[in-house]
Amino acid sequence: MARRPRKTLVVLSFTLVVVTLGYGLVVPLLPFYIEALGGRGGEMGALIALSALTELLFGPVWGQVSDRVGRKRVLMIGIFGYGVSLLLMGVASRLWMLFAARALSGLLTAATTPSAMAYVGDSTTEEERGGGIGWLGSAAGLGIVLGPGVGGWLGRESLSLPFFAGAGLAWLALLLVWRFLPETLPVKEAEDRDRTRVLQPLRLWEALFSSIGFPLFLLFLVSFGLANFEAVFGLYGAEKFGFGPERVGGILMVVGLVTTLGKGALTGPLTRRWGEKPVIKASLLAGAAGYLALLAAFDYLTVLLATGVFILSKTVLRPALLALISRRAGAGQGTAMGLGNTFLSLGRVIGPLWAGFIFDVNLSLPYLSGAAIMAAGFVLSLRWLVGRRSPESYPGPSG
Numbered sequence: 001m002a003r004r005p006r007k008t009l010v011v012l013s014f015t016l017v018v019v020t021l022g023y024g025l026v027v028p029l030l031p032f033y034i035e036a037l038g039g040r041g042g043e044m045g046a047l048i049a050l051s052a053l054t055e056l057l058f059g060p061v062w063g064q065v066s067d068r069v070g071r072k073r074v075l076m077i078g079i080f081g082y083g084v085s086l087l088l089m090g091v092a093s094r095l096w097m098l099f100a101a102r103a104l105s106g107l108l109t110a111a112t113t114p115s116a117m118a119y120v121g122d123s124t125t126e127e128e129r130g131g132g133i134g135w136l137g138s139a140a141g142l143g144i145v146l147g148p149g150v151g152g153w154l155g156r157e158s159l160s161l162p163f164f165a166g167a168g169l170a171w172l173a174l175l176l177v178w179r180f181l182p183e184t185l186p187v188k189e190a191e192d193r194d195r196t197r198v199l200q201p202l203r204l205w206e207a208l209f210s211s212i213g214f215p216l217f218l219l220f221l222v223s224f225g226l227a228n229f230e231a232v233f234g235l236y237g238a239e240k241f242g243f244g245p246e247r248v249g250g251i252l253m254v255v256g257l258v259t260t261l262g263k264g265a266l267t268g269p270l271t272r273r274w275g276e277k278p279v280i281k282a283s284l285l286a287g288a289a290g291y292l293a294l295l296a297a298f299d300y301l302t303v304l305l306a307t308g309v310f311i312l313s314k315t316v317l318r319p320a321l322l323a324l325i326s327r328r329a330g331a332g333q334g335t336a337m338g339l340g341n342t343f344l345s346l347g348r349v350i351g352p353l354w355a356g357f358i359f360d361v362n363l364s365l366p367y368l369s370g371a372a373i374m375a376a377g378f379v380l381s382l383r384w385l386v387g388r389r390s391p392e393s394y395p396g397p398s399g
Helices: 003-026 030-036 041-069 071-091 095-109 112-123 126-154 161-180 201-207 213-230 233-241 245-274 276-296 300-359 365-384
Strands: none
Touching: 003 071, 003 112, 003 126, 003 161, 003 245, 030 041, 030 095, 030 233, 041 071, 041 095, 041 112, 041 233, 041 300, 071 095, 071 112, 071 161, 126 161, 126 245, 213 276, 213 300, 213 365, 233 245, 233 300, 245 276, 245 300, 276 300, 276 365, 300 365
């Protein structure tokens, strides 16, 4: 790899580590922060859903903006906005202030990942591109693994301290991007964009009746079901076991570690050996059992063990579903994968709202709900995912 692309990837990787580390710093603290400001499960779910909603709405917009004004500018906007939002969260003294900061974070931080990936595409050769994108993915995974543990540790002293630390790291990344990354977007004449790249609302409905319809529905169902764990886990640990930020952060660090290792070590070998459909069915069943195991856990060690087993099912399930969609998509693969991301995001918006609402009714209900959703997905997959391989193709935008 040439020197300039290597330097570019180092700076971009550091940027994504900072962004995901900052996210991880915040996650174990939010339940305690919200409770300190007078909120509970409903407010926690709404806060997480707000972040997913802004990502769903503004991620594609920022990608298009970077095609017009350049990657570096959009990347810097995202990093700066991320730092400001963390600072505002750290000084928030009312729930509405926390929601406003979270909305700002989603709106501006959504610019970071699309522009970083596009930057790699601009600055690497065809042979280097896969490795470059993989490098960024590893960097993001590192931040997710380290963030909760560091955030929980810093949160022992002050709930605000991790927010300020994350803001400082964000602005250091901003300085590095400004100083060391040149603009990479080639100068082009203005041209009309291919309209097939824009997904119309009707396309979501049409896709449900195509060959990728059931895997898309499962993506939504799985994303919705997993939100029952992710949205309220901190509150669940605090109220049922008396866990503080440090212990919640430690468990979420295990979640990130298992997820990162599982994606690399399990998904490929399992799908090559058994095919996507059997892996999906087994993962759905294991996910339902994992929720029940979490309900049966009675101390920190058993919670750690149950969480690790549960997260393994989640780690394999999403990639297997996306691989099945890719296999069925044929010539419409780009549109199909975009639809997959949309259905995942819809689940991340609706799921936390539901989990937060039923948590306030009974703290065990989100996990019972998650088990029921995963079990329902397993039962439906017995009917709609038959056989091992799937040759059907999605016809694409013009089909």
